[in-house]
Amino acid sequence: MKMTKVGTVFQLSFMPRVFPVNCYLVEEENSLTLVDAALPYSGKNIMKAAQIIGKPITRIIVTHAHDDHVGALDGLKASMPDVQVSISIREASLLAGDVTLLQNENPIRGGVPKNIQTRPDLLLKEGDSIGSLEVIYSPGHTPGSISLLDTRNHSLIVGDALQTRGGTAVSGMIKPLFPFPSFYTWDKLIALESAKKLRSHKPALLAVGHGKMLEHPGNSMDRAIVEAELKLQQ
Template sequence: MRITQYQTVWQLTFFPALFPVNCYLVEEENEVTLIDAALPGSYKGIIQAVNQLGKPLQHILLTHAHGDHVGSLDTLAQTFPHAKVMISERDSFLLQGDTSLRQDEPQSIKGGIPKHIQTKPHQLLTGGETIGSLLAIPTPGHTPGSMSFLDTRNGTLIAGDAFQLRGGIAVSGQIKWAFPFPAFATWNKEEAIKSAQLLADGAFLSRCRTWKIPAITFRADETGDPKSKERMMSMSPRIGLTQKMIVDAAAEIADQEGVNGVSLAALSKKMNVRPPSLYNHINGLQAIRAELAVRGLTKLFDQMADSVTERKGDSAMLSLAHAYVDFAIENPGYYEAALLKVQDKRTEIVSDQIVCLVTKLLIENGYASEKTAIHATRGLRSLLHGFTVLIAKEAFEREEDILESLSFSIRTFLSGLLINNKNIM
């Protein structure tokens, strides 16, 4: 699979050298939209690309219902059950395997029509709908219900098979013998030409306003231009880029926007690198989150351990509690990451160190027994986390000092533990 970025759009190309099949991820501020579902075996690459962007997949839009555009639809719909599937009203029948013609349709449907798609669309498009930043535009020709989608932020147009570039630039239905397959699968060449003219220099009237469709610029990376490599996402390492730099940048983003704000797109923008360059140093978004979690837990442990050096009793517990809250408030990104469930053995090790530190203090200072130490640790953690969240949300509005309130709460909690421990003994 080849990945190419055009501003807000990520093009995923399967079998680029032989029989290129494309689908697209359109990145919004807080979500991702998939346009087309490629071939039946393409779902693995699509799922990986969605996960790497680090944002939820909210929509699956289909330009038309040919098999090389809907092949992985069922698997993707199951993998992303909250994603709304949309296709034109006309091609929704083709999606169900129904190739019967309507009264005004002059010739038979061509191309590979799926016969076993189980997914039912959530919404049928007629043109003029806006899905996030995308405007739905009817472009019949390749199939009776073909749709194109315009990113209204930057004029990027995803036209399905309304045009082809492989084998030479052509309108759907015009045979290019170097790659004739789109033409062979086109339903109506005359309709395709009308749609191409609309896209090339027309204006499409939506339900709310008229969008001027920019003149189409064909991308050199699909036509054999040797300069295309300059625009392709290079996989060579960027000089000076390190894993530490990437995780540092991720921590800064997490501090400002939360862990969910950390995505490959956000990192590449912040570091002024292309996303594939990140892969030479770290294995995707999940690996970045794991590194954040390990760092967060390690820093939290170190701060807590340092705070109790040469301290005993209430003094040690109060110092530990304030160290915990101070760390969480000063490092919101690392603290949130420390709470993540990640598949990394290192997080288990550091988490155990934190638990051992707290339980040891509780037992040695008479607040708990070996039997009750874990329960006491959980109670203390809940108290500290609750305080942290409320402070971060600026929920304490009265004039009394917040840290004094924290100390009061910890002393009260410890007093209860002492009484409980004596009663048990």
């Protein structure tokens, strides 16, 4: 595991040189909020990172229910039974392994967990606040994906709404050096609209599920959005 800190955000990256899978600890005054739960073996290192920081994890927020974002969830919940787990209303069904489509939905893509036992304590919607984090509904990679904006400093954690590994890209756009998020994107057009919405919040830091964090990411996000628009017009 590699740990990188920018402001209030600690990025925990697993397999950073091969297939980077990131989760995040967001520092509050007396506690930490974990955003996503990485891979099944990641739990011990996540808890070790919290010990190094010196604050307890009191909340877990899941941006979306793909396997590489919820892998350690059950183990973490077993170790910290009082931790509050939250996810969007739509993603809660996917977390439970239910891939039933709602009206007019495209088929679900990517690895949806089949045996996660943890159930959310809180179902999230646009505008909800969890500590210093504001929920932004940002579907596209999955139908119920959310992003989280730290209202203190405009750090933005986006799950897989964008990637920076292989180059900054909107979910669904293939980057040859790291194409995998594109393969598992549910709706590319919706993903583009979500990227535009996220850009409108003028983030000071972009933190993604795959790739390094970007400070002052506006120009990079703008280029990614233009690239996606051009490709989807073809």
